[in-house]
Amino acid sequence: MTLVEKIDQLLPQTQCEQCGFRGCLPYAESLSKGESNINRCPPGGIPVMKSLARLLNQPETPIDPECGTTLPLHTVYIDETLCIGCTKCIQACPIDAIVGTKKKMHTVIQSECTGCDLCIPPCPLDCIYIKPSEEAFVPEVGLSDMQKIRANKSRARYQARQKRSENRTTITKTLPPQEKILASRSSDADMLSLIAMAKAKTQAKHQERE
Numbered sequence: 001m002t003l004v005e006k007i008d009q010l011l012p013q014t015q016c017e018q019c020g021f022r023g024c025l026p027y028a029e030s031l032s033k034g035e036s037n038i039n040r041c042p043p044g045g046i047p048v049m050k051s052l053a054r055l056l057n058q059p060e061t062p063i064d065p066e067c068g069t070t071l072p073l074h075t076v077y078i079d080e081t082l083c084i085g086c087t088k089c090i091q092a093c094p095i096d097a098i099v100g101t102k103k104k105m106h107t108v109i110q111s112e113c114t115g116c117d118l119c120i121p122p123c124p125l126d127c128i129y130i131k132p133s134e135e136a137f138v139p140e141v142g143l144s145d146m147q148k149i150r151a152n153k154s155r156a157r158y159q160a161r162q163k164r165s166e167n168r169t170t171i172t173k174t175l176p177p178q179e180k181i182l183a184s185r186s187s188d189a190d191m192l193s194l195i196a197m198a199k200a201k202t203q204a205k206h207q208e209r210e
């Protein structure tokens, strides 16, 4: 196993980007070259920092507050009565843990969600909420057995998504330029008017209640 792979095995694989990299693997690559500090992974918190310190023979150090805080383990869920099917959360989820299609209700696959929270800010209806995890055990050093199982699943899903995205880019590159522009224009306008209508409806509901 290479050093990058050994480091990657220690990381929680939420792919949350809080370390400042586009996922756990790029952070592992940077650590392997000595270009990053071991305290940049809030989801892993102190236990993961300690395991990195041992592997890389470095002193232990508190988590860098610039990267955020370590939240208790959690997943997220969607209030399906509010969801308008804009697909923004699906696009943001790095591990394909959301299912749904355009203008239809979306749902989070609870067994796969890592609680990276990347889907929350893009939701125009603010209808994605945090749900505390029942697996609250945090070990002294490294990941718990349950976290390792989740990390292995999450890594595989992340890699599959990356692969699919690369394939899609290759296909899109082969489309004539006019078709690319027309396709993106019509879907954007469609979705913007849908969001505006849904927001107006939600506001009207609130006003009725008041």
Ligand code: SF4
Residues within 6 Å of the ligand: 011, 012, 013, 014, 015, 016, 017, 018, 019, 020, 021, 022, 023, 024, 025, 027, 040, 041, 042, 043, 044
């Ligand atoms: S889980 Fe840690 S290493 Fe992975 S992307 Fe998030 S902060 Fe970076």
Ligand code: SF4
Residues within 6 Å of the ligand: 075, 076, 092, 093, 094, 095, 096, 097, 098, 108, 112, 113, 114, 115, 116, 117, 118, 119, 120
């Ligand atoms: S559903 Fe949201 S919180 Fe869960 S893994 Fe996907 S983006 Fe992260």
Ligand code: SF4
Residues within 6 Å of the ligand: 078, 082, 083, 084, 085, 086, 087, 088, 089, 090, 100, 106, 122, 123, 124, 125, 126, 127, 128
């Ligand atoms: S971003 Fe929000 S409104 Fe859009 S599909 Fe996801 S949950 Fe539904």
